[in-house]
Amino acid sequence: MANLLRPATWGLFSWRGYCSRGTQGRLSAGFVEALKAIVGSPHVSTAAVVREQHGHDESMHMCQPPDAVVWPQNVEQVSQLAALCYGQGVPIIPFGTGSGLEGGVCAVQGGVCVNLIRMDRILELNPEDFSVVVEPGVTRKALNTHLRDCGLWFPVDPGADASLCGMAATGASGTNSVRYGTMRDNVLNLEVVLPGGRQLHTAGRGRRFWKSAAGYNLTGLFVGSEGTLGLITAATLRLHPVPEATVAATCAFPTIQAAVDSTVHILQAAVPVARIEFLDEVMMDACNRHSKLNCYVAPTLFLEFHGSEQALAEQVQRTEEVIRHNGDSHFSWAKEAEERSRLWAARHNAWYASLALRPGCKGYSTDVCVPISRLSEILVQTKEDLEAWRLTGSASLPRAPGAGRGGAGAAALSFGPPGTVVGHVGDGNFHCILLVDPEDPEELLRAQAFAEQLGRRALALHGTCTREHGIGLGKRQLLLEEVGVVGMETMRQLKATLDPRGLMNPGKVL
Amino acid sequence: MANLLRPATWGLFSWRGYCSRGTQGRLSAGFVEALKAIVGSPHVSTAAVVREQHGHDESMHMCQPPDAVVWPQNVEQVSQLAALCYGQGVPIIPFGTGSGLEGGVCAVQGGVCVNLIRMDRILELNPEDFSVVVEPGVTRKALNTHLRDCGLWFPVDPGADASLCGMAATGASGTNSVRYGTMRDNVLNLEVVLPGGRQLHTAGRGRRFWKSAAGYNLTGLFVGSEGTLGLITAATLRLHPVPEATVAATCAFPTIQAAVDSTVHILQAAVPVARIEFLDEVMMDACNRHSKLNCYVAPTLFLEFHGSEQALAEQVQRTEEVIRHNGDSHFSWAKEAEERSRLWAARHNAWYASLALRPGCKGYSTDVCVPISRLSEILVQTKEDLEAWRLTGSASLPRAPGAGRGGAGAAALSFGPPGTVVGHVGDGNFHCILLVDPEDPEELLRAQAFAEQLGRRALALHGTCTREHGIGLGKRQLLLEEVGVVGMETMRQLKATLDPRGLMNPGKVL
Structure with missing residues (x-):
């Protein structure tokens, strides 16, 4: 993950489409004209501000702008762009909404960013x-x-x-x-x-x-x-x-273990739960503040069930039974659409709620997934690591304001919180959102080390370093450790077969 | 599908492992000794009867025996076998239970059949x-x-x-x-x-x-x-x-259209049906005879539902409502385990029940799948084709005995039936089991033509030529038509990358 700190490499290129210093980054004027001939002048930009907008996603990976951005309007144009770039040895970077979290759009070797957003039919x-x-x-x-x-x-x-x-x-x-x-x-x-x-x-x-x-x-x-x-x-x-009916619930638990055990037991009871999300007490506190919820500040499950009215009643009853078995907990059902929306909007805004805990910080999200039998083990360890880090956190960080509704974890917020935990625990997947001071290189390195350690811990428990964010720039070393030498070589062979010049989104995955 | 009729090619080989005429097919004695050194003498055979047993699956593809059969007992032995064969240029054909339907185990270039059945932990x-x-x-x-x-x-x-x-x-x-x-x-x-x-x-x-x-x-x-x-x-x-409770049902319909429409409506109503199988009236008649059922001889759905008692009651009720909307039909619920087992055993024995309709015949199964909106269209057309064929069937065929319980389709069995229809209609998939006289080359050619025409009809309706049997030997031309030139070339590239010498189960898929 060293690239987080490394400046963009603007090396020398022998590609024909590039000139040593042109007005359009490293692309020759002729090449840019060729791009314009394909998609039309209004759909090509080499402006610095536009290139910079396209040089990063929502992650902490540093901006590495492409040399040009193009907006094709149909697949024929995309084909022509690919043929042109490939023929000229210019890297091609596809771009959607830029909401990725692994630096997948960073133009590490420059090239043409193909923004596909105007093909929206x-x-x-x-x-x-x-x-x-x-x-x-x-x-x-x-x-x-x-x-x-x-x-x-x-x-x-x-x-x-x-x-x-x-x-x-x-x-x-x-x-x-x-x-x-x-x-x-x-x-x-x-x-x-x-x-x-x-x-x-x-x-x-x-x-x-x-x-x-x-x-x-x-x-x-x-x-x-x-x-x-x-x-x-x-x-x-x-x-x-679309399900005939939907019901959501939150359930606060005394411990992480109890929350995870409940998840496993719900799955084992074959309750066809539609969503089962875990939020730790720090995350719940953040959501209470950011989204004006009034939930307990404790390890919590957000649940949702889909089905007919009759099926829902049964799912709800079974879930309550399972959870009661795992000790004291606080159930709160959200049967009205408005209440449900508020709950899930809060869950979806968990990223921003986390960022708001520490003004000026940037989020750094991990993405491990383990077999569910190992989930409570890794979650408990991870929380301990977060706590250890919090207690030795940099003094330069602003402190979080006092907790909302008093609960189990409120006291834990008295120092600058380095991270929240949220996850799709029904799949064994969770994210630590580390709240990092972008101006503090030491903290950045520490966040990287934390994420790598967590990735290795997941691997040791038969898990994966990434369940849904992808490898991108940051997890290439972990990918090797995950799939092994033969797996990595097989992937490299596939890449070399389909992209022999290595120009499709270079530097990512492998 | 020309290979059905083509004799095995015993061409000349330049492979070092082969000799022009050895006691072990075309393998040199030294090579066979090397196989024995890896897996042990009792786990290698070059006997003609054993090789022939391994030269075919349950399909009509002609037997093409390997030159030797080996039974490794662990993965290390498999690795050593692969290294030996690959180094010597000898084809490798994996073998499981031999229950495939597309000739996937036929040793079209000879070679070593690796029977993995003794690795059974x-x-x-x-x-x-x-x-x-x-x-x-x-x-x-x-x-x-x-x-x-x-x-x-x-x-x-x-x-x-x-x-x-x-x-x-x-x-x-x-x-x-x-x-x-x-x-x-x-x-x-x-x-x-x-x-x-x-x-x-x-x-x-x-x-x-x-x-x-x-x-x-x-x-x-x-x-x-x-x-x-x-x-x-x-x-x-x-x-x-394991589902807490299970209930099965059969439902006889006046027409194929009504059966398929009911399937679509059940799926649209989001009833979480576990199985929804279609059997045409010829197939039902065959099942009645072979498995001692007493069902109507009519287009029929076999259904199964999994869930809690409460969930099942609701699924059953909804299904009955949906089906009632599609006209007159005859429901029969099987709530007891024994009754259910009998029903599904009959469904699983549909292949043998079909074969029994025409003693001495061999089965030739198609495997198309279409988007469910096109299912009734292709099923009705296919039934018409089958009927046209039946009416002009070869005079040398034995006639089927009279139908069982009198029903819609009983009259249709008064001539030799060339085929039954059975399918996983919830996925848009169905099989024609064509009952072909293996001694009649003309009929064999006609069956191939029928299957190809059906495959092309599925492709024209946005479907696939094979949902679950695979390409094997018989559908390589249809695969090209299905995925197109670029798709086929991409697959060839992947094959060449992972198997550059083309020795892994050669002649299959591509």
Whole structure:
């Protein structure tokens, strides 16, 4: 993760498209004209401010701007752009909404950023087949707004209003995945522009069936490839019926162990829970403040159930029974839509609620996932590490104001909190949001060391260093440790096969 | 599909391991000794009868025996075998239970058949994490017997008692997939011996989490690769809680259209049906005879629901409401375990029930899948084709005896029936089981033409030529039409990268 601190490398390039110092970054004027000829002048920019906007995502990875940004309006233009760049040896970096958390859009070798957001049509909706085809500019929320009246929805929900093709590219997941799966389960087909410009339909053009046994699973290979194998220009997605009824709840626990044990027991009882999210007491305190909740400041589960009224009543009853077995807890049901929305808005704003705990800080999110039998072990250890760090925290940090509604963890906030914990515990996944002073290099290094240690701890417990954020720039060493030498070499071989010049989003994943 | 009729090619080989005419097929005595040195003499055979047993599966593809069969007992031996064969240029053909339907085990270029069935240990069971690790000799039924007392089961059920790693290799599916998914959804990790002998753990050694975003999805690439990229020597599978209660039903419909419409409406109503199987009237008649059922001879759905008693009551009620809307139908609920078992045993024996309709015939199964909105269209067309064929069927065929319980389709059986229809309609998938006289080359050609035409019809309706049987030998042309030139080339590139000498199960898929 050393690149967090490393200045952008502006080395010498032998690529024909580059000149040593041009008005357009390192691109020759002729090359920029060629870009304009493809997408039209208004859809190309080499302005510094625009390039900088496209040189980073929401993570702490330093801005590494591309040399130009282009906005194609259709797949033919994307093909031509890919052919041009590839022919000229210029790196290509796909860009969606920029809401990633692993530096996936940083132009570490410069090149052309292909911002796909102006391709924003919903190409084909087939309600009877539970499928839809979207261009890469369509976001999760835009799709669900469009679907509002047809009784269907797309459930994968990483929090941010990300583009759906970007979510496919990073293999995104989110709060509903315990019931509805991740992007890996909900992408039926992808249209991909390969590095040289050719168009691939991973399951065949126009196909929209659920799963096939026809040849190698190309769809699966491109989901989660983080723009390193090609540009996703359309995705066929699987839709789900809108549940007849929904009920949400919060449940505060005396300990993390009790919260996690309850999660495992709910899953073992085969309660078809739609969401089961863990928030530690620091996170709950932050949400109380930021989103005007009035919850206990304690390890808490946010739960949601989908089904018919009758099915919900039973799910709720079973869940209460399971949780009662794990000791004292405080249940609070949210049956009204407004109350539910408030709760989930608070959960979705957990990132911003965390940042608000320490004005001026930046967030640094971990993303480990372990088999659920190891979840309480790693969560308890991680909380101890956070506490140890908090107690020795830098004196230069502003202190958090006093806790809200008095509860178990309120006292823990009397010093600057270095981090909150929130997670999709039904999948064994959780995030530490470390609140780091961007001006303090020592703290930054400490955050990196913390994240790496946590990643290694997850690996030691048969887990993964990233469940949903991807590898990007920051986790390449951990990826090697996770998949081993042969796994890494196999991935490298696949990359070299599909992108022999190494120009598709270079420096990421491998 | 021309290979059905083509004699085995026993061409000349320049491979060092081969001699022009040895006592062991085309393998030199020294090579056979080297095989014995790895796995032990009792675990190598070059006997003609053994080689022939391993030269075919349950399909009509002609027997193409390997030159030797070996039975490794552990992964180290598999690695050594792969290294030996690859170094000597000898093809490697993995073999499980031989229950495939696309000729995936035929040794089209000779070589060594690696029968993995003696590696039959359940290596690791983690009930709390809903996961298990199995060697390739463990079959679906053996696993579920082993799991009997721990409240979990593995739901993917292709009918045959196939080996689980073989099911992973072909991307198998089956009756439960509408609720529990296919092998693609239920394999968490694979141990694979690559062509040169190196061992790959697709998700990293020992990892057993649900889904990750760590690098390229190697697990997804190897599931469904039909032994053409490596030998699967262990699989980590996702288990599910045994449902608290189960209820099954049959429902006879006046028309195919009514049966399919009911299926679509059940899915749209979000009833979490566990199984929804279609059987046409010819298939029902066959099941009545073969499995001593007493069902109506009419287009029929077999349904199964899983859940708590309370949830089941609601699912059943909703299903009845939906089906009543689609006209007259005959419901029959099977609430007792024994009655259910009889029903599903009959469904699982549909293949043999079909064969029994025409003594001496062989079965030829199609495997198309379409978006469910197109299902009734293709089913009705297919039934018309079958009927047209039946009416002009070869005079040499024995006639089926009269129908059982009188019903809609009974009259249709007065001539020799060329085929039955059965399918996992909740996924848009169905099979025609064509009952072909193996001594009649013309009929064989006609069956191939019928299957190809049906495959093309599915492709025209945005479907796939194979949902669960795989490509094997017979569907390579259809695969090209399905995924297109770029898709096919991409698959060829992946194959060439992972198996540069083209020795892993050659002639299959591509």
